[in-house]
Amino acid sequence: xxxxxxRRLGTxxxxxxxxxxxxxxxxxxxxxxxxxxxxxxxxRTTSDQLESWLQRNGYRQNFFIRYxxxxxxxxxxxxxxxxxxxxxxxxxxxxxxxxxxxxxxxQGDFGCSTKFKTPVAxxxxxxxxxxxxxxxxVLATMVPIALLIGIxxxxxxxxxxxxxxxxxxxxxxxxxxYVSGVIFTVIFASWLGWLNGSAASASQGITFYNFTLxxxxxxxxGIGYIARMTRxxxxxxxxQQYIRTARLKGLSFGNVVVKHxxxxxxxxxxxxxxxxxxxxxxxxxxxxVMFRYQGFGYTxxxxxxxxxxxxxxxxxxxxVFIVLITQLISDVGYAYLNPRIRVQ
Numbered sequence: 001x002x003x004x005x006x007r008r009l010g011t012x013x014x015x016x017x018x019x020x021x022x023x024x025x026x027x028x029x030x031x032x033x034x035x036x037x038x039x040x041x042x043x044r045t046t047s048d049q050l051e052s053w054l055q056r057n058g059y060r061q062n063f064f065i066r067y068x069x070x071x072x073x074x075x076x077x078x079x080x081x082x083x084x085x086x087x088x089x090x091x092x093x094x095x096x097x098x099x100x101x102x103x104x105x106x107q108g109d110f111g112c113s114t115k116f117k118t119p120v121a122x123x124x125x126x127x128x129x130x131x132x133x134x135x136x137x138v139l140a141t142m143v144p145i146a147l148l149i150g151i152x153x154x155x156x157x158x159x160x161x162x163x164x165x166x167x168x169x170x171x172x173x174x175x176x177x178y179v180s181g182v183i184f185t186v187i188f189a190s191w192l193g194w195l196n197g198s199a200a201s202a203s204q205g206i207t208f209y210n211f212t213l214x215x216x217x218x219x220x221x222g223i224g225y226i227a228r229m230t231r232x233x234x235x236x237x238x239x240q241q242y243i244r245t246a247r248l249k250g251l252s253f254g255n256v257v258v259k260h261x262x263x264x265x266x267x268x269x270x271x272x273x274x275x276x277x278x279x280x281x282x283x284x285x286x287x288x289v290m291f292r293y294q295g296f297g298y299t300x301x302x303x304x305x306x307x308x309x310x311x312x313x314x315x316x317x318x319x320v321f322i323v324l325i326t327q328l329i330s331d332v333g334y335a336y337l338n339p340r341i342r343v344q
Contacts, residue, residue, distance in 0.1 A: 005328070005332065008328050008331070009328075012324045012325070012328065015320070015324060016317070016320050016321065016324065019316075019320050020313070020316065020317060020320065021067060023312075023313065023316045024066075024067050024070065024313060025063070027309050027312050027313060027316075028059070028063070028066070028309065032307055032309065033054055033059050034050060035307045036059075036114065036307045036309060037050040037053045037054050037059075038050065039114070039306060039307060040053065040114060041053055056079050057079060057090050057091075058076075058077070058079070058090060068104075069103075069104060070104050070105065070111065070313065071104045071105050071106060072102055072103060072104025072105055072106035072107045072109065073102070073104070073106065074102075074104075075100045075101060075102055076090075076096075076100065076101055076102070076103050076104075077100055078090065078096075078097070078098045078099060078100065086098075087099065090112070091112040091114070093112075093117040093118070094112035094113075094117075094118065094119050095119075096112065105317065108121070109121075110124060110310065110313075110314040110317075111309075111310030111311075111313065111314065112310055113303075113308050113310060113311045114306070114307075114308050114309070114310070114311075115302060115303060115306040115308040115311065116302075116308075116311070120310050120311050120314045121314075123299060123311065124296075124299065124311065124314045124315065124318065127294060127295050127296050127298070127299040128295070128296050128318060130293070130294060130295040130296070131284055131288070131295035131296035131297065134211075134214060134215065134218070134284065134288075134293065134295060135277075135280050135284070137211070137215050138215050138218045138219050138222070138280065139273075139276070139280075141215055141216075141219045142218075142219040142222045142223050142226065142276070143226065143273055145219075145223050145227075146222065146223045146224075146225075146226035146227040146230065146269075147226070147227075147230055147266070147269065149165050149168075149169060149223070149227040149230075149231075150169075150226065150227040150228070150229065150230020150231040150233075150234060150269065151230060151231075151234055151257075151262070151265070152165060153165040153166055153169075153227070153231040153234070154230065154231040154232070154233070154234025154235045154237075154238065154265070155234065155238065155257060157235045157238070162231070165227070165231070166228070166231065168224070169223070169224040169225075169227040169228050169231070170224065170228070171224070172220050172221060172223055172224030173221060173224035173225050173228065174224075175220070175221065176221070177217050177218065177221060177283050177286045177287055177290075178286050178290065180216075180217050180220050180221065181213070181214075181217040181286070181287060181290050181291070182290075184213050184216055184217055185213060188212075188213065189213065194209075195209050195210075195212050195213050196209045196210040196213070213291060214287050214288070214290075214291045214293055217287050217290075217291075218280065218283050218284070218287055221283070222276050222279070222280075225272070226269055226272055226273060226276070229268055229269050229272045230265065230266070230268075230269040232268075233265045233266070233267070233268040233269060234261065234265040236265075237261045237264050237265040238261055240264075243256060243261055270330070270333055271330050274326050274327070274329060274330035274333070275326070275330065277322060277323070277326040278319075278322065278323045278326065281296070281297075281319055281322060281323075284296060284297035285297035285300060285301060288301075289301055296315070296318070299311070299315065300312075300315045303315060
């Protein structure tokens with residue numbers, strides 16, 4: 001198992017390197033650099049002045065040198081003030097050193113946010129923490145309800161309970177977040193007045209009234225999807241020979257379900273649950289903008305809308321890492337849940 005995890009970690013590192021290289025190339029295309037230069041200077045700046053700004057701030061260096069500087073394997077060079085000839089930091093509001101230094105991802109330096117005028121880490125990690133709170137409550141709501149629905153539906157295939165729960169699960173899965181979010185806001189915030197229609201950021205305090213709607217919006221889609229997978233797995237397990245043998249030995253239906261069917265039926269849903277983490281990262285982009293919750297998705301939209309290159313790269317790196325690490329946890333957990341799987 002340790003050798004398997006080591007190989008997967010090596011594969012993860014190589015995958016992250018390749019993906020970040022592609023993202024770095026796409027973000028640093030010429031139109032994006034021109035937009036960045038315009039946003040950091042006056043709108044009436046001439047093309048020569050824009051080119052001078054890009055040259056002065058190092059955006060005209062060789063692509064692989066810039067990528068190496070972002071990683072932290074190539075020294076960053078300070079800017080030279082043309083008036084005085086002295087070395088000056090690239091962005092003064094980030095307190096960047098005015099001397100050549102190794103300062104990149106490997107050293108924990110994610111760069112400087114040109115939109116928020118602050119180091120990327122001071123903006124990215126609090127936003128990621130706020131999204132982590134949201135995702136925790138979504139999973140705490142979504143997983144138990146989905147498993148319960150799937151187990152109840154799969155215990156007796158074809159029954160009225162099975163048909164009712166299956167129809168409800170399909171309906172929730174077919175409803176995207178931006179539709180369910182609007183519906184919940186209209187019903188619970190506008191008509192009934194029970195809940196607040198917007199979620200405050202974590203720094204402003206989270207309460208039941210301003211946090212329930214975004215949790216419901218994200219959870220409702222995942223509940224249907226996980227419930228359908230659990231139901232299918234439960235139906236398959238309940239038709240196995242060892243389940244019939246346990247029933248013939250006189251065990252009650254409840255004991256058969258809890259002691260024999262449940263563990264085997266949860267193997268496939270476990271993988272699906274772990275795959276919800278990448279989906280939640282994309283789902284929070286819509287929900288956080290809709291409810292004005294200042295988390296990872298809100299930060300990503302702000303960075304993309306303002307062509308904040310370093311912040312976009314930081315968000316991309318975090319997204320890739322979360323997707324890969326959840327897949328690793330899923331594989332390891334699957335091997336432990338299913339003793340028939342042998343890691344070569």
